[in-house]
Amino acid sequence: MSATILGLTGALLVGIGLFGLIVHPTALRKLLAFNLVGAGVFLIFGVVARRAAAAGLPGDPVPQAIVITGIVVAFAATALAATLLARLSEPGEQP
Amino acid sequence: MTVSLLPVWAVLAPVIGLCALLLLEGRLRPEWVAAPFIAIGLYLSISIAYEVISHEASLVYALGGWLPPLGLTLRADGVGAVLLALTALVMVGVSICAWAPADGAGGRGRSGFWALLLALWSALNLAFIAQDLFNFFVALEMLSFSAVALVALDGSRDALTAALRYLLFALAGSVLYLLGVGMIYGRYAVLDLAGLREIAQADPVTLAALALMTVGLMAKAALFPLHLWLPPAHASAPAPASAVLSALVVKAPFLIILRLWVDLLPLSAATAPPQILAGLGSVAILLFSILALRQQRLKLMIAYSTLAQIGYLFLMFPLMPGPAPWLDIGWTGGILQLVSHGIAKAAMFLAAGLIYEALGHDRVSELAGLARRQPMTLVAFAIAGLSLMGLPPSGGFIAKLLLLTAAVEAGAWWIAIVVLAGGILAAFYVFRALGSALAEGTPAVAPVALYRQGAVLALALCALALGFVPLRPFALLAIGRPLEAMEALP
């Protein structure tokens, strides 16, 4: 039951993040919204893992490991976008 | 099934090259560090193709001896082997064309270019031979990150904006794809394609998961209506990078979509998803061919042409009605379209790059005199154009003829009409550029090394040579299908 609550929270985070991704014109806010969607997706993985608890483990390690990999990849993506943003915000480069 | 380490090295050799570039930076010229790894990559791809053809079986490897569903396998089947060969061919052509001019021009990002090219190669090889839904995700992320960085390579504000837009689209696609993977895992606790094939059912969870993944992949493949990022990105990148992006990078997510609907959950052609995908592809063909006609810049015109040609790929989905889709001519036509567009588009973008270098601009209306001053490049451009139009003899002709035949056989007249109309529109935009270049004129032309023009022409001739493959389902493209699960280690 508690896993279901957090799963629905994950679904809500995806929805809220999606709204932000569409509505915000500024790139930094889009980036924040993207991280919210990512958090929601990872949370859903966590719920999938928790539901599959077996063999004395509190959760299925495979989706948990996938989330660890996914978090690192999402961070790298955010860093790439941040660098692009920093470069684009520099003044005096208009053609 | 043959057990072989070759697929593993095809993925890892370029990664070792990337590490070598980081280690040796500042000590050796980057192109000299990259060269042996490009040669190794070519050797591996040729070996894989040879092994697959001579054994008439796919090459498989279970990493660490761990079998699915716990472990990961790599499998080069017939289609995989063909795509690895295509990747190697384009990479070698691009590398020759991007080889540093003697004066060292090209800026300080040069080391980055070679590192990203190798990273891209690893990602493409993995996308073409991976068998696991999350392994695909890792391949797609490697692919997107290196492709976005290549778009930004030029450093101009336009390029950086295009790269940012591309990155945001790619990330949205990744998230949707990953969401689908999570649902599949929750439903089956299996991510291996062959394993899923045995147990997957067309229930709501599975269909919704596949739909999420397909939409995410569509954003990465730039299928209409998720295409907005592609023209500025492919037009802003340096020409050798554009060639790889247009010829190869958008093909990887397409192939994964194909594998979802053929290898994971085989659907009869009558259901909705194949019709929807083909419908979107048709809109892309018509809309973007017309937009390509209206572009003022050569590179933008080629980028719009890519959007249209991607549309052709999606036509194949309803054209494989048989219980074994890989034996239908729609399958052969679609894969052949992928390969011939890859080669032709690489040649065309590289030619556009050389034209830009020679003239200092790429405005379509001001190409007069080019035919006289740089005939080799222009011939390459024309041959590549032939394949895009679908005129004989060219790979594009065979591919489009097969798709047309399949459409008529399936009674899908609208697809047949779209294929024909797309060809006519392509003729208009290709001839518009050629006509401008054939006009009399005496432009100031900067010299372009002959070996680079030769490389582009060689690529274009390969697209021409594809026009001589026989007009029937190709046995090679059916090797390794239907997928069989690896039961035990050898």
Next chain:
Amino acid sequence: MNELLALALAFPLVLGALFIVLAASTRAALFGFFAFGLFLALAWVELEAIDVALTEAAIGGGATGLLLLRLNARMRRTVSLGQPAGPQLRIVAGLLAVLVTLVLGALLLALPDPAPSLAAATVEPLPTLGISNPITAVLIAYRALDTLLEIAVLLIAVVGIRVMGAERGWAGRPVPWPAAEPSPALVFLARLLVPAGLVFAVYLFWVGADAPGGKFQASTLVAALWLLAIMAGLAPAPRTGGGWTGIALAVGPLAFIAAGAIGLAATGSFLAWPEPVAKPMIVVVELALAASVVVALVMLVAGPPEPEAGR
């Protein structure tokens, strides 16, 4: 009881997300993101996934928040993609968000019960690997290729960042923070936290094979401490090119591939861990991977070199 705890976490998470999306000021949204990350890590604890909670706290919340905060401080004007959303777009986006949430919720509820699981399969081979944390086993053995290529993703991102700043200098030192004297409090904090944190990181790394913890958590902690030291002016940012940064970045993937080749020679399977020496080999490879991850993470936050940083 557990339901109450889950609800107690769900509410701040949803409210936090709404605040991050709806807040008028970007700065406020960023601070909201830090708080959100904290609750998210707690949610992972509630899901009994301590390993993920540590990674989420360190990277998902901490490093990402730091990166965005630094970005916001450095941005000299906003970068927009398109126009502010009109009321129609807001309504459409809102409806889409509701629809997506409902569909995802319905799908989650439709998942089979009891859920299929690989948990038992991950436990069974643990003795042959000499480690007892199944998540570590997934990362380093069963799905080793994913982990190896994920480090490659980090390297690609590092190269990408350098490429994006290439106009300004290919190899050099990035500016760690908007140029200003670090406050004495920050310097004091750094002097205090860095040594203590390093000890904890070593502990985390060592217990990774058995208890939650391990390569990523330890690496991210070291990276965060390093960044703190850089901000306090106690340590330099790594040069972006050549020299030992290149070595540190390359050593992880190369060691992993070399271990794979050793496994091939010893057992006949590439990327297999030969039983008697599995654990020491895994520790060596994880150390090499940690070096790559730490340097990559610091470089990803620090960004490309700046001209005023000198060469």
